Amino acid sequence: MMRTRPLKVALLGCGVVGSEVARIMTTHADDLAARIGAPVELAGVAVRRPDKVRGGVPAELITTDATALVKRGDIDVVVEVIGGIEPARTLITTAFEHGASVVSANKALLAQDGASLYAAAEQHGQDLYYEAAVAGAIPLIRPLRESLAGDKINRVMGIVNGTTNFILDKMDSTGAGYQEALDEATALGYAEADPTADVEGFDAAAKAAILAGIAFHTRVRLDDVYREGMTEVTAADFASAKQMGCTIKLLAICERAADGGSVTARVHPAMIPLSHPLASVREAYNAVFVEAEAAGQLMFYGPGAGGSPTASAVLGDVVAVCRNRLNEATGPGESAYTQLPVSSMGEVVTRYHISLDVADKPGVLAQVATVFAEHGVSIDTVRQQGKDGEASLVVVTHRAPDAALSGTVEALRKLDTVRGVASIMRVEGE
Template sequence: MALLGCGVVGSEVVRLLREQSADLAARVGAPLELAGIAVRRLDRAREGIDPALFTTDAHSLVTRDDVDLVVEVIGGIEPARTLMLEAMKAGKSVITANKALLAEDGGTLFAAAREYGTDLYYEASVAGAIPLLRPLRESLVGDHVHRVLGIVNGTTNYILDQMDTHGAGFNEALEEAQSLGYAEADPTADVEGFDAAAKAAILARLAFHTPVTAADVHREGITEVTAADVAGAKEMDSVVKLLAICERVPAEDGRNGGRGVSVRVYPAMIPRSHPLASVREAYNAVFVEAESAGSLMFYGAGAGGAPTASAILGDLVAVARNLVGGSQGPVEVTYAELPVLPMGETVTRYYVQLDVADRSGVLATVAEEFARHEVSIKAVRQEGLGEDAQLVVVTHRAPDAALSATVERLRELDIVREVASVMRVEGEQ
């Protein structure tokens, strides 16, 4: 086998291969031998690894005759895409943790695996060590998945957890996450939702057998989450979590395939009674709702060298077994071809906190705007604040476009001093 990349994850893969070589050989039915490791720099110290394994010629490594499979952990789009395609063209199976590439151009990789009869496994690309993708691809292949809902980014979960449990501000919680190694020096991919959106695209593709890319995912990060949002959630006995949501939207005529799929990532309030509310610190958890299996929850460490390497080793054993047995794993299919619906057509709920003038008729005026946009109000609470008042409105489910238009209209009203908080509400029927 060949390894592309030897950073935190790659080094862990090498360590596990070395320490568990006898067990892995017994499980596979043949020894797993590392033929070479492609790196950018040969002069970097890598303790405990034979320097003779390193090469900067990744292209030659992935096509060598003594290489049966390739593990890619360099990340990014290029040269990872080209190297994986070259490997598969040469008949090598590929294991990757590259969520960004799978979310942007997974279709090309899956097509190459089909064309050249190789395996493409990628369990480590979503939720670290949590066995999630294989159950979707294999265990639930005979079922009808309706919804996937979860926390798939440990950095943002840690930040929001600190804001909820310790009253920390966003910047303070982010700095702490960086000091603990949960967040990168440049945390943009995490806090702006790009990482979670890539994972949501991969999950939706598997769950609904439909081509979904990161560009199809509605994405909002947590940088705008305020203390007022967190306090409002507490008053509702809820917490704020960055959620990845993939769901099949039912067809009006009841067709089993559905009208399309909705894939989105955004911060939302969920009740403290919901299992996802208890997911603390940098952990991940994902709910899968299927027609026959019901609700399934997957929970565990979602990032880090050791958890990610564990998922890679699981794929490695599976692919190696296929090679020894002369077989091939499941081939990715997107036969459903369901359209990805725009966010405006997604049905959701809103929590809206308004600072308004404290005078008669205010509540009626606000309620009239909701009614004008055909948004039903589920609950309302008003509290006097001197000459002003705080008004909290929680809606019933409605198209997101109608809810958004309602909020924009409220901002224009003279009686509304400020729209202090707007957040979606999930986890309730």
């Protein structure tokens, strides 16, 4: 039997995502009601500029007073798609205090204050869901939190930013340089006018923090995530990658240390073999590769952004939260029981591809190899190329701690036969 009193949803923000949420709630109201077991209605939409509201939201639902909306007391679910830290944080905690659960797409806020938001939700007996915060429409948070709840996740490695994947894919397929590919991404609407958050890896780092926390049942904050952008990746790097049978992706990598006693989270460009499932993720798509002890290797693929895909993820959460309310229950809360420490980048162990410009004379390779050996970094392959009296050395290492590699590079720079370090890139996914 379906109950007749509708569940009430308040929408904070009515931009690209919010207007899609409002539209689908209206056009698919019957489906949502059947799946929830009760009708669900849009009870109010808070916006900053009422004149800019799209998507046929009835005027009487629009308000500029978001605080009053979340304080109404009859709201079941607050959908927060404003983004940013404030006023989103205060509105979410106010919603919990006034008896509403929250569905959020706010990666920055969750990466910074996830623990305190979870605590506020639990204190007031409310749900906090945020599938849309990572990788748009791709079901990822729920599979990690629920489907793999009986397994032990050792690694999460993903392409979680569509803008940078679009740029790198263009560089790979056309041979373009970074600026040219960025210009194309901007022209096509894949990059914002100020692309800093994407190209410097801030967006991906927030997602890495969220994924690492869920995967390892510990707390990982944005500050714990090592971050390197992809603005210095060159066409020459792609040429080197091709010679190794690799391509270059901006990866978010969350790993449990081999001894199980700590975790790391990082974002940086890396070479991955063309045979790796992540290598064939094209254009602005996202994909996340998960390695679990029992499940083995899994991958989740789909659109990582956009109004409709993000709205799909938001509405999946709305349905789940509404079902929980009808059951007078809440879904899984924060799971941080392992309290594993987050290690610094220096402790990450991986492989490296280093291009050096060196003097073209005998003994250089021996000198360089000695520096690697002194720092305990074992060399896998070396390729020498002469050009006009100068020469280049491309060294690919075996697995070594990042700190040992940094020490190696510092020492290499001091050799007078080494004219410069043209590029250093990590090699992942082997």
